[in-house]
Amino acid sequence: MNSLPIWLLQVSRTEQITPHMARITLTSEDLRGFSLKEADQQVKLYFPRHGQPRPLLPEATESTDLMSWYQAYSAIPENERPWMRSYTIRAHDPATDSISFDFVLHQHAGPATQWAINAKEGDLLGAFGPTDYFARPKALSASVDEADWVLLAGDDAAIPGMATIIESLPAGKRAFAFVEIQDAADEQSFHTDGDLTTTWLHRGAAEPGHSDALARAIRAAELPEGNGFAWLAGEAGAVRQLRRHLTDERGLPKQTIDFSGYWRLKLTQDDAPTAEDLAEAQERLAEAQAAQSG
Template identity: 60%
Template sequence: MDKLPVWFLDVADAKRVSPHMARITLTGDDLADFVYAEPDQQVKLYFPRPGQAVPRLPEPNADGNLMAWYQAYNEIPDDERPWMRSYTIRARDAERNTIDIDFVLHEDAGPATRWAASAKPGDTIGVFGPSTMFARPVALSHSIGAADWVLLAGDDTALPAMSTIIEWLPEDAVAVAYIEVNGTEDEQRFDTRGTLTTHWLHRADAKPGHSDALVEAVRDAVFPEGSVFAWLGGESGAVRALRRHLVNDRGIDKRAIDFAGYWRLKLTQDDAPTEEDMAEAMERVADAQTSSA
């Protein structure tokens, strides 16, 4: 078994993409072996606790045993164990030996947001991945290529992943995107070879997770003709509502929908999963097994 992909990377640059989005550029010698194959490629990030210059992580074991490494991570005392969050690689620049990670900045800041808001060159962060051990079950390149058009729907937390998909689209691809952000100032520009129609949805005075703009827009949309592959991301409740609508009201096959609840209203990633979270996880596993059968 190969060595576990555990890296320590340093901040090379930190800037604002929009008022509520920070782009942190990371670099390090370990990136020489960093494989960036498809869009929506995720990694685990480990944020140092107060007083730590470098997050405390176990040494990767020689036999690549993930469970042993993770057990050692959990055995680190609570006040020293780094916070862990999942993020999408926004871009990889092999020539500069860097990767970009985009962070949504919001008022109710957790450890990831607090770190990103104050990150400066020289700061160090821990990274696990990319790895097939927690890879997405859907091969996006195959799914997109097999459909007549692509539906993308999500809030600003899904914007980094959606951006990678949009930029990856081949010339003959047709995509329609519904993206919920705070306001006009948080809209972004995309470069793509495909044909893209973007619908920007503004929360106005509503807090994240309290707006129905995204779900209502997709429900009211007139879809193009032909088969569709749908990618959904954002707040878990909204993602579940969108998926139910596509399956129950639009008759779209579950296997043609990739979905990810990036965050939960009133709960953090440190909180225990709810029954809905567990049901969603089991369904993702079942879908992955069906797709690979």
């Protein structure tokens, strides 16, 4: 038995849910007894290199710790080391020991998108998590429960995480979702007990990251009185701008905003972090330490 939540998952089903999003369902005996404790639960996925039947990952035993495992992973030659990307678990079915992920099908496909486009039943994928190593300083459900209203904003990449939050909203909880997508064909239906208002923003021919539709919509939005909680996700630069707007111009306390830069314009997760990335990481660390000490 592994001491770390490292899984080898096998594709059991693929489906196209919109023109630009595919859902991949994977199963494993390792998932027996698995449960999702929170919405927007992220994991690390490991994609095999071209020609590999499965991702090349270090063995994890009962005595393996995270640092030694990651050092072994980093020691794998770069041309053989699996591509690693962060993804949100879209759904979990305990009856079939399976979990599902939604993949945005970008025009300029990276390794994760390429894998999703070509995925077929029986293909193998590695996963790390969910785990407390990635846990928020404060549970997302607690932040939602304490707020009078919830603001959700993001682009295509944010939809899987956003959908899990929407589906977990308490009955009657007022929520506003702003979602930037290419066109009406990429709209999805959300099922929730919350009082949800969804605004779909169509960027048309503009490539992701080159539209200001989301920013303009948030700036123009009339938000209710009372204590709000905001969840922002998508392209890192756009998320930072939205966060600054909410704190500087709307007066939302920083601790009431959960934000994630899922991707970076012209950069991938394989590229070195920018100065803004490092500053953001430092701020997150400071907030986590403050939450623990408080």
